[in-house]
Amino acid sequence: MSDTSEKEQPRRRQAxxxxxxxxxxxxxxxxxxxxxxTAASTNAIxxxxxxxxxxxxxxxxxxxAIAIELGGRLVHEMRETYGEALAPVDPATSLEEAIGAAVDRFIAFNTEHPVFFALMHGPDMPGGITEAHDQLHTTLIARIEGLLSSLMPGASPADVTRTAHVCLGVYKAGLELVxxxxxxxRTAYVQEIKDVLIRYLDPLVGDRLGRG
Structure with a gap:
């Protein structure tokens, strides 16, 4: 057997x-x-x-161990999703467009991976995933705070943090319905989430964003 064939075998096994x-x-x-x-079993899987x-x-x-591996992969993908969804907003972008784009991206991720909600927000979250969930939540709140700070330059840090928590809470509550x-x-519930967030943020943001 050639050296090349011997090297290929481990790669095939790994694949x-x-x-x-x-x-x-x-x-x-x-x-x-x-x-x-909780009700799932390795035999069922x-x-x-x-x-x-x-x-x-x-x-x-x-x-x-399966749930932790699955949750870890989803958290990694989710970090990429919210990084794009919560990117800085162009001052010419309307509040409706900014909220709509962020909600659509998050909804797309969650509807494509419904197990993310089942694992991360269910009543029986496996212990090994708790830390990853808490880290994701903390990072997500920080990203929302960063976005809101640019939209609410006169607001205090405490106000921005409170607003970020309310926005995330509204989204999570609506996501279960979606x-x-x-x-x-489903489309109607997605629009309801957007409408609630827009009406909540509109008086706080004021004229910071355009209304195009």
Whole structure:
């Protein structure tokens, strides 16, 4: 066997392992969304993935390890999402456009990955994910504060922080309704979230943004 073939074998095994892990994580996401984290089991995840429990245990020792890996990947993707969604706003952008663009990006992420809400905001969040959730929440609030500070230059830091928490709270409350509906009803709930945030922020922002 050539040196090249010997080097290729570990890479092939690694690629197969990565594909299997992705397969297990996708199955776990479906199970967690359907049953919730507490009621989920490794046997159910293995069955959903079409593999034996023994195969699953080759990669993950238990369902918490699966949830932590899945949550970690989603948190990484979510950080990229909110980085784009909360980018500085052009002064010519209307408040409606600014809020609409941010909400649409967050909603797109959450509807594409409903397990993120199931793991991060469910009543039975696995312990290993709590720290990642808290870090994400803290960073997200800081990014919202940064955006609001540019829109509310005369506001005190305490006012900006309070406003950021209210905005995030409104979004999270509305998100649960959005994920519980489909089609036109989902679209209507998304618009309700935007309207609530716009009406809340409009008197605080004043004429800082255009109304184009």
């Amino acid at each position: 197969r392992g990565e594909r299997r892990i992705a397969q297990l994580l996708e199955a776990a996401a479906r199970v967690f969304c359907t049953t919730g984290y 293995a069955r959903e993935a079409g593999v034996s429990p023994g195969t699953l245990y080759q990669f993950f020792p238990n369902k918490e 994920l519980a509906h489909e089609g036109a009803e």
